[in-house]
Amino acid sequence: MAADTLETQFQPVADPSVPAVIEMVDEALRSYFQTPASEPKLTKPDELYKAIRGLMVGKAPGQNGIQNRALEYLPQRAVSQLVRIFYAILLTHHFPSLWKHARVTSNLKPVKDPALPSSYRTH
Numbered sequence: 173m174a175a176d177t178l179e180t181q182f183q184p185v186a187d188p189s190v191p192a193v194i195e196m197v198d199e200a201l202r203s204y205f206q207t208p209a210s211e212p213k214l215t216k217p218d219e220l221y222k223a224i225r226g227l228m229v230g231k232a233p234g235q236n237g238i239q240n241r242a243l244e245y246l247p248q249r250a251v252s253q254l255v256r257i258f259y260a261i262l263l264t265h266h267f268p269s270l271w272k273h274a275r276v277t278s279n280l281k282p283v284k285d286p287a288l289p290s291s292y293r294t295h
Contacts, residue, residue, distance in 0.1 A: 214259055217252040235275065
């Protein structure tokens with residue numbers, strides 16, 4: 173079903189122009205990394221607090237198991253500390269390895285055709 177659909181959509185490329193495309197992408201990346209980076213626009217604690225308050229409390233927790241409802245009860249000091257952690261990550265460019273991985277699952281929407289990719293929700 174979903175695996176078959178994905179398999180038909182994602183096939184190995186046997187096009188002889190692929191090495192040229194890879195070289196073009198490599199050159200673009202080299203250029204990007206040689207350009208001095210601008211300082212990231214840093215979020216203020218009150219902006220993060222507002223974002224937390226806007227979370228939907230009925231949603232399932234992520235891999236860490238923390239419910240959105242629990243985040244709403246974080247004291248302002250904890251939110252400020254989270255912002256400091258985010259700053260340190262942005263400024264040092266060291267992202268925790270856990271943030272570099274995801275588990276994606278597809279769930280069939282109710283009363284939908286399983287043969288169509290649009291019939292699935294991804295989480």
